[in-house]
Amino acid sequence: MENMVSIYLYGKKYEVPSNLTIMGAMEYAGYQLVRGCGCRNGFCGACATIYRIKGDRELKVCLACQTKVEDNMYIATLPFFPLVKEVYDIEKIKPTEQIMMQLYPEIYACIGCNACTKACTQGLNVMQYIAYAQRGEYEKCAEESFDCVMCGVCSSRCPAGISHPQVALLARRLNGKYLAPACGHLEDRVREIENGDFKELLEGLMQKPISEMKELYNNREIEK
Amino acid sequence: MYNKEMLESIKKVEAKRADNAVLEPRRMTADEKDTLLATYHPDYKQNEFAVLQIGANKGEKVPTELAALLQANSRIRPDSVDLEKVDYDVDVLVIGGGGAGSSAAIEAHNGGANVMIVTKLRIGDANTMMAEGGIQAADKPNDSPAVHYLDAFGGGHFAAKPELLYKLVSEAPDAIKWLSGLGVEFDKAPDGTMITTHGGGTSRKRMHAAKDYSGAEIMRTLRDEVLNRGIPVVDFTAAIELILDENGRAAGAVLMNMETRELLVARAKTVIIATGGAGRLHYQGFPTSNHYGATADGLVLGYRAGAKLLYADTLQYHPTGAAYPEQIFGALVTEKVRSLGAKLINCDGEAFMHPLETRDVAAASIIRECSDRGKGVHTDDGIGVWLDTPMIELKNGEGTIEKRIPAMLRMFAKYGIDIRKEPILVYPTLHYQNGGLDIRPDCMTTQVENLYVAGEAVGGIHGRNRLMGNSLLDIIVFGRDAGKAASAHYKDVTVGKLTLAHITRFAEEMKAAGISTDMVSPKLLPTYTHGNPNLTEKAF
Numbered sequence: 142m143e144n145m146v147s148i149y150l151y152g153k154k155y156e157v158p159s160n161l162t163i164m165g166a167m168e169y170a171g172y173q174l175v176r177g178c179g180c181r182n183g184f185c186g187a188c189a190t191i192y193r194i195k196g197d198r199e200l201k202v203c204l205a206c207q208t209k210v211e212d213n214m215y216i217a218t219l220p221f222f223p224l225v226k227e228v229y230d231i232e233k234i235k236p237t238e239q240i241m242m243q244l245y246p247e248i249y250a251c252i253g254c255n256a257c258t259k260a261c262t263q264g265l266n267v268m269q270y271i272a273y274a275q276r277g278e279y280e281k282c283a284e285e286s287f288d289c290v291m292c293g294v295c296s297s298r299c300p301a302g303i304s305h306p307q308v309a310l311l312a313r314r315l316n317g318k319y320l321a322p323a324c325g326h327l328e329d330r331v332r333e334i335e336n337g338d339f340k341e342l343l344e345g346l347m348q349k350p351i352s353e354m355k356e357l358y359n360n361r362e363i364e365k
Numbered sequence: 366m367y368n369k370e371m372l373e374s375i376k377k378v379e380a381k382r383a384d385n386a387v388l389e390p391r392r393m394t395a396d397e398k399d400t401l402l403a404t405y406h407p408d409y410k411q412n413e414f415a416v417l418q419i420g421a422n423k424g425e426k427v428p429t430e431l432a433a434l435l436q437a438n439s440r441i442r443p444d445s446v447d448l449e450k451v452d453y454d455v456d457v458l459v460i461g462g463g464g465a466g467s468s469a470a471i472e473a474h475n476g477g478a479n480v481m482i483v484t485k486l487r488i489g490d491a492n493t494m495m496a497e498g499g500i501q502a503a504d505k506p507n508d509s510p511a512v513h514y515l516d517a518f519g520g521g522h523f524a525a526k527p528e529l530l531y532k533l534v535s536e537a538p539d540a541i542k543w544l545s546g547l548g549v550e551f552d553k554a555p556d557g558t559m560i561t562t563h564g565g566g567t568s569r570k571r572m573h574a575a576k577d578y579s580g581a582e583i584m585r586t587l588r589d590e591v592l593n594r595g596i597p598v599v600d601f602t603a604a605i606e607l608i609l610d611e612n613g614r615a616a617g618a619v620l621m622n623m624e625t626r627e628l629l630v631a632r633a634k635t636v637i638i639a640t641g642g643a644g645r646l647h648y649q650g651f652p653t654s655n656h657y658g659a660t661a662d663g664l665v666l667g668y669r670a671g672a673k674l675l676y677a678d679t680l681q682y683h684p685t686g687a688a689y690p691e692q693i694f695g696a697l698v699t700e701k702v703r704s705l706g707a708k709l710i711n712c713d714g715e716a717f718m719h720p721l722e723t724r725d726v727a728a729a730s731i732i733r734e735c736s737d738r739g740k741g742v743h744t745d746d747g748i749g750v751w752l753d754t755p756m757i758e759l760k761n762g763e764g765t766i767e768k769r770i771p772a773m774l775r776m777f778a779k780y781g782i783d784i785r786k787e788p789i790l791v792y793p794t795l796h797y798q799n800g801g802l803d804i805r806p807d808c809m810t811t812q813v814e815n816l817y818v819a820g821e822a823v824g825g826i827h828g829r830n831r832l833m834g835n836s837l838l839d840i841i842v843f844g845r846d847a848g849k850a851a852s853a854h855y856k857d858v859t860v861g862k863l864t865l866a867h868i869t870r871f872a873e874e875m876k877a878a879g880i881s882t883d884m885v886s887p888k889l890l891p892t893y894t895h896g897n898p899n900l901t902e903k904a905f
Contacts, residue, residue: 314548358519
């Protein structure tokens with residue numbers, strides 16, 4: 142009925158349906174996953190996986206939940222990678238070049254091999270965002286790295302020992318907090334609420350009978 | 366990639382695209398919606414529910430799968446756990462490492478508490494990480510918390526607890542401000558104005574987003590903050606029972622290492638349940654958009670300790686789960702796709718409904734189209750309707766999809782579908798647990814003292830249906846509030862002698878009610894075998 146393919150999980154051979162993802166194939170083989178399985182939808186980075194197709198020289202990387210099995214696929218998962226995560230107080234640091242030098246000095250040891258970019262499971266230009274981080278260009282680093290799921294495969298391939306996802310996260314937090322333009326209407330509304338401006342209106346709604354609420358709801362004006 | 370029937374249908378979709386794009390389909394009347402829901406929404410299928418025979422909600426109906434877990438055996442024999450040997454002793458114990466748990470932990474830490482997070486997978490392995498579309502807050506001049514209240518109250522069928530909804534809408538702008546202060550990036554115009562859109566059932570454009578990685582952006586920032594503060598995170602460790610003290614107050618939890626099965630005891634002055642939803646119970650056989658660990662554990666723990674559930678019989682089926690390709694069956698296709706202008710189209714190329722009805726109405730409408738109306742599109746092993754994504758760029762210009770919904774572009778591109786050029790096939794997927802544990806406005810459960818709840822495990826904030834963007838909001842608002850409340854309250858708590866007598870009592874009640882089962886709960890993780898004939902559940 143189904144087309145079956147041969148795959149090798151940590152070197153051991155299994156026959157699995159060809160339409161399954163790597164994660165599905167592991168479960169078909171009988172694994173009850175605890176490690177290496179998270180959102181199952183490509184957002185959490187739990188299921189970083191390295192594989193090689195028999196006869197092929199190239200090592201490939203992927204997320205196990207987002208990749209279909211292929212015949213003669215040798216598979217090893219990377220459920221955890223020891224990234225360096227430096228701690229800092231977001232209230233006290235400043236979005237200057239110095240902060241990267243202080244927390245993640247190894248980024249300046251990048252040799253430009255581009256292995257990180259080739260390894261990215263999201264197809265991001267990792268080396269480029271590290272270059273932005275080196276120059277203190279955090280807005281660009283934030284934008285370039287935005288789709289990172291922090292699976293850590295880039296770091297596993299890096300000869301300089303850079304923890305790319307953590308560098309990018311720091312850049313995004315600096316950008317979000319200090320560099321992105323402040324939002325006036327948000328500040329205004331928070332102040333109005335603190336001032337109690339909507340309290341009476343809301344309490345009035347809370348006390349209305351359901352019939353009246355239905356009337357209000359069904360006839361409310363909807364912004365185009 | 367698409368089969369012949371699908372390709373034929375796509376031709377009709379393309380032929381009518383320009384007309385459909387400018388069409389503003391009529392919104393349904395209240396009566397039309399009521400009839401549609403009663404006929405097609407899964408919540409109304411009586412035979413899919415069971416009546417609880419014991420516990421605080423005895424006599425009420427809940428989904429059959431949930432009833433089985435609520436009325437199942439404990440994973441431990443109460444007398445085999447040595448409660449004198451305390452492994453962790455904290456002021457605030459947070460169970461769950463998603464958005465609600467992390468927010469609670471950060472605020473408890475601000476409040477000076479010795480707080481610890483315990484989570485059965487990793488911190489951030491949560492539905493929060495997968496929330497795509499955005500977070501609501503009434504912060505624009507044409508909007509107000511009162512309008513937000515009305516939208517949510519009506520969308521939830523007038524069933525929300527007013528005092529909880531009041532908090533949700535009036536603390537929303539501050540939640541966005543708090544997140545911004547932590548460094549969460551929101552989509553903004555150059556002058557700082559938030560770029561906001563509609564969601565189903567909103568009357569103002571108040572959906573704030575970080576592209577279509579809104580939840581991921583929030584979750585990774587909260588996780589980073591938890592780690593920066595040195596808040597202990599005990600990962601790969603599940604809470605499998607609550608511990609009470611001799612006065613019946615929550616006083617900790619029995620923990621189980623997910624890999625070694627070692628049992629540990631955590632004693633706490635206050636406990637916060639932030640365990641999330643239940644999509645992985647696959648109610649009524651639906652696929653789910655949820656995280657691997659979404660198995661209603663907190664509801665089971667709370668129920669066994671005497672807490673009460675509210676609206677546990679209502680689930681949210683997200684109208685647009687991926688129906689094709691099969692590798693991503695049930696995965697979330699964010700509502701933001703419709704916010705940006707894509708419409709729902711049947712096999713004949715007709716826009717059969719307004720794209721921004723509430724989720725329950727949209728789901729029921731799609732089910733009707735695919736069943737009685739016979740206007741669905743068949744895949745090799747399923748059915749769906751089109752979500753005409755190319756309309757987005759027709760309306761908003763080229764490049765919009767890559768800029769605003771890159772995750773969707775990527776998800777389908779992996780299977781050879783370019784959503785800028787081709788429509789995608791969708792069908793409802795199990796998405797959200799509307800109900801949960803009943804709480805007071807300070808997040809403490811109504812029945813068990815010192816037990817707090819935040820996030821999807823709470824019932825009553827949204828009533829019987831939730832609007833898009835109100836869940837990311839509620840995990841932040843109620844997560845923070847639970848953390849603040851617990852860290853203010855623990856100072857007055859003296860923990861009495863620890864006990865698991867409630868587990869014994871629950872087992873006796875089960876016996877007295879004639880319930881005999883092999884099942885143990887909480888479930889912790891689902892088991893999938895993908896049809897392997899050589900594997901059965903028992904083989905595990």
